[in-house]
Amino acid sequence: MDWLFFSEIGLAGIGTGGLYAVSGLAFVLIYKATRVVNMAIGEMMMMGAYIFIGFSVGLALPVWASIPLAVIVSGIMGGVIERAIIRPMLGENAISVFMVTIGLGSVLVGLVEIIWGADPRRLIEFVPSDPIFIGEAYLSPKVGYSFAVAAVIVGLFLVIFRTWRGGVALRATAGDQAAAYSMGINVPKVFSLVWIIAAMIAAVAGILVGSIGGVSPNMGVYGLSVLVVVIIGGLDSLLGALIAGIFVGLIETYAGAFLGGEYKMLATFSLLVFVLIVRPYGLFGTHEIERL
């Protein structure tokens, strides 16, 4: 056994898992607070990456300005989506809301094709390109730095959910909407806030993923991998998204390295089936989850 190779693969897997975790966070936040299964999460990531292109290439703004602007604009977009599309659907059948998010994904793809065209693109290089070595083990700089950003974001949310007033309001809303109302929590405002925050996180995830693999209107398929991660972790568990993200990342990379790229998806979806059989609510999910 080549242990150096084995450890390098492990590092790559953890890095990939970090990206899954931060993307999963955006999904879990929305589900946790609103019980909406947002199938457009991949497209929201894609939109965030394209908005970044709009600022960094279209308006030629520096990266330090383009990233926060893209995140802010994405947050506004998330708020508009919630207010204009999701809120009118509250109280409707879960399948209807689910279908609306699928439609939303198609609308976002169409918008991107109209504004930026259908060609694949690369983001401007903003991540340091010097290779990272942990001991003798190589780690791709983009994956390494992306993992660091993802870890900070996930860690931050784990903390503020327990300490920040808004985070407590969100947890209360997730726990029991009627009780949250009766305690004076503005539940619709919490819904909006969650969509805004989730869209901002999705934009960060989109920029990180786009900086590695480039962007195209087809980038939304990445959301399918994220869906696997959050189902394994538990649809309403932030910690689950983090742990499942890293777990899936490791499984994928080890399967790819030792079995071949054709086994990556097979390994991931086999894991999904296994987890669903053993723990249908995910590794860390709440038992009462109503599935579709």
Added chain:
Amino acid sequence: MSIFKIAKQVTGALLAAGLLSGAAHAEDKKDIVLGGSIPMTGVFAFAGVGIHAGITDATKIINDNGGIEGHKLVYVPEDTAYKVDASVAAFNKITSQHDVNLYYGDSTAFSKTISPEVDRLGKMVLTGASFASELNDTKKFPNIFIPGPTYTDMIGILLNHIAKEKPGAKVGLVHSETEFGRDPVEGAKATAKELGLDMSLIISTAPGGVDVSTEVLKIRRARPDFVIFHGYVLAPIPEFISQARAMGLKTKFMGTFWSMDNSMVGKMGDVADGFMGVMPYNYYYSEQANAPMLDKIRSMRDTYQSNAYMQGFFSTMMLSEAVRNTIKAGKELNGPNIHAGLQQIKDFDTGGIIGVPVSVKGNSVPIGRVYQYDLSKKQMVPASDWIRLD
């Protein structure tokens, strides 16, 4: 019989003869219809838009020059969003509304799906965006035309170039885990063996995968002299090259047709410098003596046109030539006869679309040239002469 009656009968006979000959003439000069399932939207739209423009321009040029032996060529496209069911629906719609002689399909899956129906109808020849090796079988697919070399032939052209440049070289093949990506793998291994090249490094990447560091680590261990990518347009090629160079590898990287568009390679940024690959056609900007078609294209469109444009243009040109051969031979315009017309194309001058005269072999045109990206010029420039696979 009065003179008026005779005059009336003669006039009637002349009129009838005139009408009949007119009708016969109209029948002779019936429109040639080129239907198209074109991916103007969806994941393949970057190519579909170019293909559509290429077919449109070639059709206009042909009609401006009197059509195909006097027959007007009519192009009838439908958008498919690169979905097989939509492509089939477009085919059914177009063939039910028009008497279609030629058809352009958007994918291998569509070609394989619709091929039995094309054979059953027996009216048309099918071409398209696919260079799938499997389609290059005149017995199994008797009504198909591949407008260039198959994917296996493309790799063969690259391997021929490598074998000349560095005999016994170690070559890696990185392909996407899709039907498109898997197509040339077995053929490439066989060709490499024939040419004395070592192709023991085969890497497949999962569709939609983002990070490629695991695969780059494999390349670092194998240290190949060349790596050929197949089954991609842009991503993940730049990330592969970027990481490989960061590790200090001296490997040369190559691509096949769909990753060879000049503007797409340019999007790789600095890592594009030295990127090589196979292209069956000249580029829009290629400087070549005696290239009236290239000049015509440049006069019609003053901005760069993609390799997809050249593919659409070349397909239309070759299919029209096949129809011309069929008409000249006095044969009925149907699938088998048009396909026979294709087989007759020998040493055909494409007016500079391809730099040398071309011939159809089987269902394909196994010719191509190796190009290399010059970062200072921001252009793919020739790295070899035209290579024919016989």
